[in-house]
Amino acid sequence: MSDVQQRIERYLAIWNETDPAARRAAIGEMWTERPLYVDPLGVAEGRDAIDGFIGAAQQQFPGMVFRPAGTVDAHHNIARFTWELGPEGGEALVVGFDVAVFADDGRFDRVHGFLDKVPG
Template sequence: MSQHVQQGAPEQAIDHAAAAERYLAAWNATDEGERKAAIAAAFTEEATYTDPLVEVAGHDGLAAAIAGARQQFPGFVFRPLGAVDGHHDIARFGWELVAPDGSAPVAGFDVVRLAGDGRIRAVSGFLDRVPAM
């Protein structure tokens, strides 16, 4: 079996932390127009998003998923939880959903694959803490 090992720095460095910031900005967008712009800035047109509750693709699918979360948790804000870890075109980061009273009933961990322009092309999301339903 042959292996291809590439050494050295990639041709174009990807800013993993900036990608995570744009991602959270999209999830925090409360207005439809703001959300549309934030999604375009954070995700490629054909991006996929999969977590235990939803599987969507494209900007329209992402907008619907985010709008659903905003509707379910009005007034809540997504914030980063810990540092962003990344290499090559992959990043992982934690987040929590913070209520107006400061509690954080929902938390998760996402792994994203990035396009060359730094936008997200795929998300695999995991829920670590969810409220009892």
């Protein structure tokens, strides 16, 4: 999976996309027809639910950006990566890692998220 790093960067870009139409189009392109996103804060089944979950995160943390924090570790159709959420160029308020499972065509099918650092 030589393009996994690029897929993860595009995945994080979706979390930063504030234009609803552009975000929804990117989700439609990057995720399978029946995807699942799970983290400690909730479960999103389907593209519409994932879009809503991302929009809610943007409302909870206005002006913050998701960025990679380290290298992507991948094998077969699975990747794990650490990410940060914070102000552009500033200290991260939230740090977590996700495990992504890709479909045979390379699209995201399942993402399991974990939170390592959250605001108090």
